[in-house]
Amino acid sequence: MDTRELVARLQSVLAEEHVVHLPEDLIVFERDASIDAQLPAAVVFPRTTAEVSEVLALASELKVPVVPKGAGTGLSGGAVPEENGILLSVSRMRDILEIDVENRTALVEPGVVNLELSSEVKHLGLYYAPDPSSQYACTLGGNVAENSGGAHCLRYGCTINHVLGLEVVFPGGEVAWVGGKAPDAPGYDLMSAIIGSEGTMGVVTKILVKLLPVPEAVETYLAIFENVPDACRAVSSIIGNGIIPAALEIMDQVVTKAIEEAHQVGYPADAGGVLIIEIDGMQEELDEQRDSILSLCQEAGAREIRVAQTAAERETVWKGRKGAIGALGRLAPNYYIQDCVVPRTKLPEIMGFVEDVAARYDIIIANVFHAGDGNLHPNLLFDVRDGDQVQRVIAAGEEIIRACIDAGGSLSGEHGIGTEKQEYMDWLYGEEDLEAMRKLKRAFDPDWLFNPSKVFPTGEGPHAAKIHIGKAPVHATAAAVWK
Amino acid sequence: MLTETLHSQLAEIVSQEAITSDSPTVDGKRPALGVAPRSVAELAAVVAELHAAETATIPFGGGTMLDLGAPPTAAEVALGTGSLNAISGYEPADLIVTAEAGVTVAVLQATLREHDQTLPLEVPCPDRATIGGAVAANVHGPLRYTFGTAKDLVMGMQFIQGDGTLVKSGGEVVKNVAGFGLHKLQVGALGTLGVIATATFKVYPLPRADQSLIFAFEDSDAAFTAAAAVRAHQPAAALVGDAVAQQCLFGAVRGAHVLLVRFMGAQGAVARQVRAATAVGTEAGARATEVFGETESATLWQLCVDLGSDSAPTNVLFKASAVPSEMRHVYADLLRAAEPLDEHAGFVADPLNGSLKCGIHAADAQPQDSSVDADTLARHLRFLQHARAVSQEHGGSLVLQRGTVALKAAFDVWGPSPQGLQFMQNLKQAFDPHRILNPGRFVAGI
Numbered sequence: 049m050d051t052r053e054l055v056a057r058l059q060s061v062l063a064e065e066h067v068v069h070l071p072e073d074l075i076v077f078e079r080d081a082s083i084d085a086q087l088p089a090a091v092v093f094p095r096t097t098a099e100v101s102e103v104l105a106l107a108s109e110l111k112v113p114v115v116p117k118g119a120g121t122g123l124s125g126g127a128v129p130e131e132n133g134i135l136l137s138v139s140r141m142r143d144i145l146e147i148d149v150e151n152r153t154a155l156v157e158p159g160v161v162n163l164e165l166s167s168e169v170k171h172l173g174l175y176y177a178p179d180p181s182s183q184y185a186c187t188l189g190g191n192v193a194e195n196s197g198g199a200h201c202l203r204y205g206c207t208i209n210h211v212l213g214l215e216v217v218f219p220g221g222e223v224a225w226v227g228g229k230a231p232d233a234p235g236y237d238l239m240s241a242i243i244g245s246e247g248t249m250g251v252v253t254k255i256l257v258k259l260l261p262v263p264e265a266v267e268t269y270l271a272i273f274e275n276v277p278d279a280c281r282a283v284s285s286i287i288g289n290g291i292i293p294a295a296l297e298i299m300d301q302v303v304t305k306a307i308e309e310a311h312q313v314g315y316p317a318d319a320g321g322v323l324i325i326e327i328d329g330m331q332e333e334l335d336e337q338r339d340s341i342l343s344l345c346q347e348a349g350a351r352e353i354r355v356a357q358t359a360a361e362r363e364t365v366w367k368g369r370k371g372a373i374g375a376l377g378r379l380a381p382n383y384y385i386q387d388c389v390v391p392r393t394k395l396p397e398i399m400g401f402v403e404d405v406a407a408r409y410d411i412i413i414a415n416v417f418h419a420g421d422g423n424l425h426p427n428l429l430f431d432v433r434d435g436d437q438v439q440r441v442i443a444a445g446e447e448i449i450r451a452c453i454d455a456g457g458s459l460s461g462e463h464g465i466g467t468e469k470q471e472y473m474d475w476l477y478g479e480e481d482l483e484a485m486r487k488l489k490r491a492f493d494p495d496w497l498f499n500p501s502k503v504f505p506t507g508e509g510p511h512a513a514k515i516h517i518g519k520a521p522v523h524a525t526a527a528a529v530w531k
Numbered sequence: 532m533l534t535e536t537l538h539s540q541l542a543e544i545v546s547q548e549a550i551t552s553d554s555p556t557v558d559g560k561r562p563a564l565g566v567a568p569r570s571v572a573e574l575a576a577v578v579a580e581l582h583a584a585e586t587a588t589i590p591f592g593g594g595t596m597l598d599l600g601a602p603p604t605a606a607e608v609a610l611g612t613g614s615l616n617a618i619s620g621y622e623p624a625d626l627i628v629t630a631e632a633g634v635t636v637a638v639l640q641a642t643l644r645e646h647d648q649t650l651p652l653e654v655p656c657p658d659r660a661t662i663g664g665a666v667a668a669n670v671h672g673p674l675r676y677t678f679g680t681a682k683d684l685v686m687g688m689q690f691i692q693g694d695g696t697l698v699k700s701g702g703e704v705v706k707n708v709a710g711f712g713l714h715k716l717q718v719g720a721l722g723t724l725g726v727i728a729t730a731t732f733k734v735y736p737l738p739r740a741d742q743s744l745i746f747a748f749e750d751s752d753a754a755f756t757a758a759a760a761v762r763a764h765q766p767a768a769a770l771v772g773d774a775v776a777q778q779c780l781f782g783a784v785r786g787a788h789v790l791l792v793r794f795m796g797a798q799g800a801v802a803r804q805v806r807a808a809t810a811v812g813t814e815a816g817a818r819a820t821e822v823f824g825e826t827e828s829a830t831l832w833q834l835c836v837d838l839g840s841d842s843a844p845t846n847v848l849f850k851a852s853a854v855p856s857e858m859r860h861v862y863a864d865l866l867r868a869a870e871p872l873d874e875h876a877g878f879v880a881d882p883l884n885g886s887l888k889c890g891i892h893a894a895d896a897q898p899q900d901s902s903v904d905a906d907t908l909a910r911h912l913r914f915l916q917h918a919r920a921v922s923q924e925h926g927g928s929l930v931l932q933r934g935t936v937a938l939k940a941a942f943d944v945w946g947p948s949p950q951g952l953q954f955m956q957n958l959k960q961a962f963d964p965h966r967i968l969n970p971g972r973f974v975a976g977i
Contacts, residue, residue, distance in 0.1 A: 150759075150856040195708045206706065208715075209683050216951075224950040230852045230885050230927035232669075235949035235974045236724070236958060240682050240715035244708050261765070288624035290647055290736030330765070332799030336739065389704040391625040421706040422625075458702045459709040469709070476709055477699060484698040484962075485711045491957035503710070 049110050049132065051089045057110065058092055058134070061102040066093040066140070077135055080120040080127040081182075083384075084467050088115070088129030095140045097215060097223055097253040104251065105221030107134055113497045114219075116247040118158065118190025121182040123385060124466030126193060126246045126502060136251060138189045144168055145254070151229060152259045153212060158189025158252050165257070174259040177204040180462070181370040192252050195244030197462035199295040199369065202420035203328075204260070206462065208243045215254035216242060219493040229256065241488060246464050248499045249492040263328035266294070267338065268356040268365050271345040275320035276300050276403070276415060280395035282323055282348035283419040287392055289344060291337050295326040296420030302379070303372050303416045303427075310375035313368035316352075323350075323419070324369055326362075372416040373427065379412065380429035384441055387469075388452035389461040392422040401451050402426050409444040411437065423461035424452065449475065465503045474505050534563045537584055537608070541566055544576045554609030555594045557972075558602035559901070559936045562589055567611040571631070571689060571697065571728045574615065578726055579695025581608060581967055588967045590722040592633055592661030595840065596668040598848070598933040600721055600972035601944045610726065612663050618642055619729060620703060627686065627703055629731040632663025647737045651678035653832065655840035663727040669719030672836040673768035676883040677795070678735070681718045687731035688714035693724075693963025703731050716958070723973040724962040738767075738795035742805055743828040746817035747786030751866065754788045755859035757815035758882035764807045767795040768883070770835055773866060775877030779890075780834050786818050790882075793832060838879060839890030839933075845900050847891040847911050847934050851918060852927035855885035862887060864921050872910055885927065889918070902935050915942050945974045 051069065058067045068074060068091040079085040089112070094100045107114045113133035120127050129135040142159035149172055154165060162183040166175040179198035180186055186196070192214065197206040204210075213227030216238075226239040242249050273279040279298045286293065299307070299322045304315040315322055323345070327337050342353055356362040376383050390398050399415065402424070406413040414427040426448055430441045449459065449472055459469050459476050473482060482504060490496065541550055545568050554565035568574040581588050587605035591597060592612050612633040620629035623646035630639055636650075636657035643649050653672025654665045664670075666688075671680045678684065687701030690713075700713035717725055748754040754771045761769065770791045774784045790812070794804040809820055823831055839848045853861045862880040865887070869876035875892040891911065893903050903911070911934070919929040931944045949955070952975055959966070959977045971977075 148856075151854060197706055197708075201706060205679075205683065206708075208712075209679060218951075218954065222953070224954075226951055228926065229854045230922075230925070231675075232850065232852045232886060232930070233928055233949060234930055234945040235952070236716060236720055236955045237682060237718060238716075238951050238954060240718070241712050243712070245711055261763075284624055287626065292626075292736065330797065330800035330803070332803060333797040335799060336797040389702075389706055391622060391627065391704055393622055393624045418706070422704055423706050456703050458704050458707040461704075461706040462708055464708055465710070473710065476702075480696050481699045481710070484692065484696070484700070484713055487961040488711050488713060488716070488958070491954055491961050494957075 049112055051132070054110065054112060055090050057106055058090055058103065061106060062092055062094060062099060077129060080117070080122045080125060082123055082125035082128065082466060082468050084125045084128045086129045086131055088135040089132045091135040091137055093137050093140045097217060100136070100217045100251050100253050101221040101223055103134065103136060104217050104219060107497060108220045108495065111495060111497065113500050115499050116189070116193065116251045118187030118193070119161070119185050121186040122190060122194060122464060122466065124460070124464040124468040126464050126466040126499065127190070128467060130499070130501060138187065141253065147172070153229060153256055154259055155254060155256050156188055158187060158192070158255060160188050162186050162188055162191060169259055173262050175262050176210065176257055177260050178207050178210055181373070188255050188257070189252050192243055192255055193245070193247045194462070194464040197418070197421070197423070199297055199418060201418065202296060203292050203294045208240060210258045211239065211243055211255060212258055213256035214239050214242060214252050216250045216252055218250040219495065219498055227256070246466060246499060246503055248489050248503060250498065265331045265334050266326065266328040266362065267334055268362040269325040269341070270354040270356070270365060271323040271325060271350040272316055272319045272352040272354070273321040273323065273348070273350055276399045277396040278349040279321035279323040280399050280419060282345045282350065284393055284395060285344045285348060286341055287420065289340060291340060293325055293337070293341070293420065294328040295324065297324040297369055298322065298415070298417055298419040299369065299372060300415040302412060302414035303376070306375040306378050306414065307368045307372055309378055311368055311371055313364045315368060324365060369416070376414055376427055376429065379414070380431060382430050382432045384428040384430065384445055386424065386426045386428070386445060386448060387460045387463040388424050388449060388457055390422045390424065390452050390455045390457035392420070394455040394457070395419060395422060398424065398451060398455055402448055405444045405447050409440040411440055411444055413444070418461070421461060422457070467502055470503055471505050471508065473503070537586060538564060540580055540584070541577060544580060545569065545573050549614065555591060555597055557589055557597050557606050558939060560603055560606040562606045562609040564607070565609040565611060567614045569614045571615065574612070574726065574728055575691045575695050575697045577610065578691045578693070582694045582965050585965045586967055587970050589969060590726045592664030593635060593656065593659035595656045595660045596664055596670065599668055600969065602936055602939055602971070603969060604971035612661060612726070615728065623648060626734050627705060627731060628734055629703055629729055630662055631729050632727045633661050636660050636662060636665060643734055644737070648734045649737050650684065650732050650734050652681060652684055653836040655837045662730055666718055666730055667720065667722045667727055672832065673770050673793070673881050673884065674832070676769070677767045682715050684732050685714055685718060685730055686733050688717060689728040690717055690725035691728055693965060693968050697728065698725070701731065705733050721969055721973050723969045723977055724958060726968065740798045740801035741793070741795045741825055741828045742801050743791060743793045743823040743831055744805060744808055744812065745785065745821045745823070746790045746812040747819045748788045748790065748817055749786055751788045751863050752859060753816050754790045755862070755882050757790050757812050757817065760811045760815060761792050761808050762883060764804045764811070766792045766804070766808070766883070768793040768832065770879050770881055771862060772879045773877060775875050776838065776879045779838055779877055790817070791831070791835070793828060835879060839877070839888060842890065842892070845893040845903050845935060847893070847915070847938065848932045849889050849915065849918065849929055850932055851887045851889070851922040851929040853885050853922055853925035854927065855883060857925040858882050858885050858887065861921055861925050861927070865889065865918050868914060868917050872914060902937055908937055908941070911938055912941050919946060948975045
């Protein structure tokens, strides 16, 4: 497809200024917060469902690939454009269309920023629960595409547990509502198939989400341990004792030091592992949980437990945690953040293994993770200009992935597969499993035009190998997306 | 002839005892053969054989939900999962359990309870209902307000595609976005996209306290107003029931309408919630209030979930939905509309989730009857048409869960074609190309 012709056709359905196509203008759209980059043929900024539909009809007619994009905070490459393709940005679709207090729902456009929604409904005593660390920037459309999680997933679940309905424009331009305010619409649950499909099955143009009442009480603790495995043992025993806090987050010393340098939130400099525990709900519930949690932490070897005394102190604790990945930029020019999940009981063992890998490959691995869910985020720090180091990072990363899968875990808890993990998908799934997933995609996208190069292995070998010289390392670190 | 050939082919896969001529009837059709594989591998091989022979297959677990769905266009083999009954993985501290499809809900819950845990999925007839069947039929109860439905609880699955291929989706961890949600798609697909072989669930600690309240009201609007007010105190579940439903539940009628509210959680919190809800109920004009503690509370809700699930074939059972805040109108309208039915029509509505269940007991029919007279049929039909229109007017839908073959022929079980039907048809074609799995039983003839 000739680019000029494509642009002309796109400009026949959208205003000229909403079709970006000059090379110098395209360059800012070439990447998301992952390592990959690719220039598209054009970027379009539709405002309405009808415009999205027209663009998609055109794309199908011309057999041009389409990649939808929210804020571009994704870490796995889901919003990296397709060569000669259309990048469809939802950034102009950012209205909150309805707040229904009686039914505790909100109807939003996909470009609405996650945190904006909670801010908007705060005065009603409500909030939107999924809270990715990038929530001040990421869009709800992107959250739906990735089935995003966050620190409070432990108690409240991920995006899929909070979406009630979607208006979707499917490949070809057909518009349909899946799900809705009333439950149990007959038919297959297309909505659950679309959430987390990484923009491979269509473009979401309206999202109906659940809102929750703000808990009446919240308490936040900082439990300080000599090392990460001890902190992990505390997590296992809290959950093993039938307590599900709102959040259980661990940071190792590399991370807490970097955060301290960047944000001065008061984390101890000499502790091997720090565990953030947040409990919320009714006051009596907290009263029942508090003592158990504190004594379980002590049994696991906590040397000190600090209590956030005020809302401001609590915010400071979270400011540090949510700014963790950004702070790592101080330690090395590049980082490779992983997202494996293991059964929670395997945490101490796997974190010991990660430490061992770091030593064997002589690299720094910074750990900050959703321990309560067993969702690891090892950050392998490196300098992309050092070819030998890059090779060690790739090999170390693969050992960690392999160990997590062998422990009964998964490749990704919340960041998605995208391009970043696609070559590892056949470590987790057999060919039959992947073929079944391809069939699911084809049911919506028979021409395979939607985000066509993502999720599935290409057979070109581990993606991490793509972390090679010349991939603009400056962008890779500046893109501080924090999960 | 076909049966004999198939019988011998199946006998090469499973043992002789696993093949029977005793299979359940589905809407008047009785498969000639029943087969009950004893392993996941056998299940896959059997489905592959049935696919090759293009044999219409009715997968079933405990057989408690076989009334759900349109009459199958054909039913040649009943594929039972009852012999797949191992709990294959359970690490209590991980709050994750994996079980084969034929494990009954009661057995799974008993195992979990030994570790003070539970799967918060309410299933009718748990002694017979299997986890595979419960997921395929997307069974749930009022607790979904707190814990969601099977799609929120199923973290992974192995299922057999229509061509016999075993597929794994999701995993055995509580958080996972690797790959597409094929396992979520199987929830509620009634086995038409595959036969569930194993399922992995996220489970929860048993609540420290579980208490329920019953308020009696003379006016249904007051009951719904109370339910809306109680919501501020974070109930785990709520239901409004009419006099007929109360008769079935308690063998007694407390008032024209009752509101049941359940609280689960920490002891002190539940005690405060019960006090607050009592005040709310009184304020709304409740005539009487009773509190049910611990085991009584769980029993009470299981009765509600079981309601209408195991009755005579001549009875009618349907589930309707609406935008939650509008359920009060649907409930009131349908109660009025049911008055001329001259039969026992019982209603329970879930004010928090926006769903309603109605059972109609055909007064003149005998227990052994499989049909009703023409007048009764016409009355039922008119009522159902009205009920569907009312549900739709309030944003919802209606699914007929049980009815005679004649009623199902006259009234589309699933209702009008859903949006996105073309994609559903594509999925059916992709996952069951020979259309052997429950042909015709799902939405729009799928």
